[in-house]
Amino acid sequence: MTRRIEMRCTGCGSTDVRRDASAEWDPEVQDWVVVDTYDQSWCNSDKCDGADCFTEPFDIDTGEELREPPGSFEYIPKVEADALWAAEREKWVAECAARKERKKHEQHIGKIEKTLAAAHLPCGSN
Ligand SMILES: [Zn+2]
Numbered sequence: 529m530t531r532r533i534e535m536r537c538t539g540c541g542s543t544d545v546r547r548d549a550s551a552e553w554d555p556e557v558q559d560w561v562v563v564d565t566y567d568q569s570w571c572n573s574d575k576c577d578g579a580d581c582f583t584e585p586f587d588i589d590t591g592e593e594l595r596e597p598p599g600s601f602e603y604i605p606k607v608e609a610d611a612l613w614a615a616e617r618e619k620w621v622a623e624c625a626a627r628k629e630r631k632k633h634e635q636h637i638g639k640i641e642k643t644l645a646a647a648h649l650p651c652g653s654n
Pocket of ligand 1: 537538539540541542571572573575576581
């Protein structure tokens with residue numbers, strides 16, 4: 529079964545949200561058809577009164593908050609997505625630390641090379 533999703537305003541939780549979109553005329557349908565949506569959203573609830581908002585996806589049937597996991601556009605439960613993002617962040621941090629350590633090591637080797645080169649000048653060169 530395909531998950532059914534609803535978008536809710538992060539400010540008030542309303543599903544009465546809208547998003548900017550681009551449409552093209554479809555001669556078969558005889559109407560404008562949405563071909564793309566943009567990030568700009570607003571909420572028409574009484575509380576938000578048309579103000580710009582952010583939206584978050586929820587499962588219509590279970591009410592569970594959803595998110596996209598790393599490397600996918602398919603929504604999964606937020607708790608699972610958060611765990612995958614945390615693991616991804618840990619991986620990035622470890623990779624960054626390894627790069628820094630490698631660079632530090634290369635700089636240290638460079639210093640040793642200079643020191644050795646200076647200590648072993650060919651005879652008569654100074
Ligand atoms: Zn709202």
